[in-house]
Amino acid sequence: MTNAYSKINEQDITRLTEIVGADFVIQDEASLRDYAHDETEDIMCLPEVIVKPNSTKEVSKIMAYAHNRRLPVTARGAGSGLAGGAIPALGGIVLSLERMNRIVNIDMDNLQVQTEPGVITEVLQNAVKEKGLFYPPDPASSGWCFIGGNVATNSGGPRALKYGVVKDYVLNLEVVLASGEVIETGAQTLKNSTGYNLTQLMVGSEGTLGVVTQITLKLIPLPKYNLLMLVPFSSAKMACAAVSAIFQAGITPSALEFMERSAIDWAIKYIGHVNFKIEDSVGAHLLIEVDGNYLETLYQDCEVITEVVEKFGADNVLFADNDDQKRELWKLRKNVGHAVKLNSIYKEEDTVVPRAQLPELLDGVKSIGEKYNFTSVCYGHAGDGNLHVNILKGDMSDEDWNNKLHEGIAELFHYVKQLGGTISGEHGIGLVQKRYMNIVFSPIELKLMAAIKNSFDPHHILNPQKIFPEV
């Protein structure tokens, strides 16, 4: 797939200015640098121009123009991505959706919300919460990421094991195609067996098939209560082994998070201090939440869970007694990634396996680490088998880091595939994982995906250089 792209010229700027207004066509050096990266390692690619449309119509006009001119367009949410999906790899236009930040309608009769893509996930969560409703997907970056970016990566977060991921809440999308044409992918309904599922094709496609301009999400009644417990284990392996046993006991927690010891230590160091003590003998923690409408049955659930984890050697279970304690525990968990990254050059992998394979995955990470001489900090959504592996550069040589480490990662991903898993559970492929796509997909499977890409975006102007290994 070779594509001839144009460079942005004066006329392009004039036309883009006509569409969105002079204030929203931005070319100053500082801004270009701000929009050159997301949260992925230290990678930067400067865009030629940043354009900030305020409506579907403006997005449509921009795309029609870019299509005609063969200008690369990288749609961008808040830039919180961890796979380089929002990095403008070939320059061109960064299409920032930040001004399209309106919650269009909270439909109390149908338990749905229509929203623009630029709404911060937490703002959306809180807006529906005020009405007694619940939008469960909750990425660690929920305080600043955009709902549109969540749709683009099919993100998840800690509640996915009970409530599912973004794809399970998206009912319908308004999408501007590469050509500027506007489509609706589905209907405002909970069920739909009408033609191919373009909605689900779009979710997780990382801005390579179209620009999402409006999103209809399913909501559910907000559970009245939740209980949170922090469970220490002597080893990471024991913690992982307890995970499947909890489900087998008939309990589906609303969160089941894993942190190995070093992850907790990094996070505590980062947030200052915590109001509880972690014994030296602790090798890992599970953070377990249950939720529902009846407090007394949640306590019963917790009793069952306690019985299960005791079989795996856990004692000293810490129950969060009030909202402050819950917030503290969640803050700890949500800051692990950030804390680890502040302390070293790193790469973050987003491995996912069937959850019972988690102990094997963890073993694999550590033994491959020994072989390739890297240290890793592991944590993540154990209930889904989704393990985040932060690989630290530490004292690895630049040569090894830049040229040898990828062999270790490839080996890890081959192992993940062998366990029935895949290379991204919720971060996406973007720029940094595409070289590994052929580990989990055959040439035929990749060809089918490429054919879909060609149908939606024949000139490959949308988020070029992403997902596919050979571009």
Add this chain to the structure above:
Amino acid sequence: MTNAYSKINEQDITRLTEIVGADFVIQDEASLRDYAHDETEDIMCLPEVIVKPNSTKEVSKIMAYAHNRRLPVTARGAGSGLAGGAIPALGGIVLSLERMNRIVNIDMDNLQVQTEPGVITEVLQNAVKEKGLFYPPDPASSGWCFIGGNVATNSGGPRALKYGVVKDYVLNLEVVLASGEVIETGAQTLKNSTGYNLTQLMVGSEGTLGVVTQITLKLIPLPKYNLLMLVPFSSAKMACAAVSAIFQAGITPSALEFMERSAIDWAIKYIGHVNFKIEDSVGAHLLIEVDGNYLETLYQDCEVITEVVEKFGADNVLFADNDDQKRELWKLRKNVGHAVKLNSIYKEEDTVVPRAQLPELLDGVKSIGEKYNFTSVCYGHAGDGNLHVNILKGDMSDEDWNNKLHEGIAELFHYVKQLGGTISGEHGIGLVQKRYMNIVFSPIELKLMAAIKNSFDPHHILNPQKIFPEV
């Protein structure tokens, strides 16, 4: 899209016999007639040959051969479909998956099941139930339909409002493409953000993109208890209006089924008698189920529901006290469709709208019925806004039935679209609804779907004449 297909000749039969054995290449007249139809109205199209493979490898060889020879291939489950999806519209090969009826593995550690497509849905449900696990999707035909057909149509059933539809349980698929190449669409994981979602593209594609040969489904712990209540209302409109109010009260029932009076009467007439009396003043019923692990809280849920429905004039709520009563009520509901169809030539529509729009939809059905002079019996999954509309021929003239009724159906579907809904919630489009596809999709949207079809099946040998309006 014009395609030149071949007719089956002697050499084809020889080759097919080599692949699956003589016993499984069938051409006798009686069998051809058996495989000429599904449960859709009275439509028949004779296949030229029925082939019954026993493995993915055999399916692959058949497809590679058919691809090369340009033979139409219609994959078939149990033939329980209601939109003509399994009817071999152009003759050719009916590829029956009935011999691929093995449950490959019930994975107790990961709460997953791997199954072949020819397993009867109820057999699968019971097999996992014995292990304390739950596969919730439950089409009315579950006693004889195949799980593969459920995947092909993205079917639902009464539990979808709480537990979702088939698409929410499919984690991974093995698929034989038109070319005979075998792909895997995803991974054995609960989360997946790795490339385009081919799994979800395949679900609901009605055998037009590939032949599903193995299915990995998510399972959940089996809820320990359920309670069932039959709630009479003075009018269908009051019943529909109560539906949204139940959700707004914070309850998510595990089933919330609607039957208008005539639907109940037909069903009672069909199954003989029932052990309860329906007052003359009753205009419609809701059948409401709640489920969970704690019986005492289910009673509390029922109290909340009772308070809500009383506001809509319901009294005389009937609680099913034991399993026999529950079975009787479910038998009543599940036989409505069958009962109605035995009594008249009919067409069945599968409308779906946002659930709060259900009263308006019902009004629309009746007033369009008056305009076009048709009688309808309405029932279905009110909790999802999914209303089955059985249109009876009654004393309508053949001329009106054959040539005018479709205008009335088109008007109904335009109205459904206007309400935010679509034309199929769980039955699919198949042969009989394709003429209405352009009511809910724009030419651009249909063009995108057609491009996907072309990528997967360039010679259009898979289930030709289905889904797309212009073929």
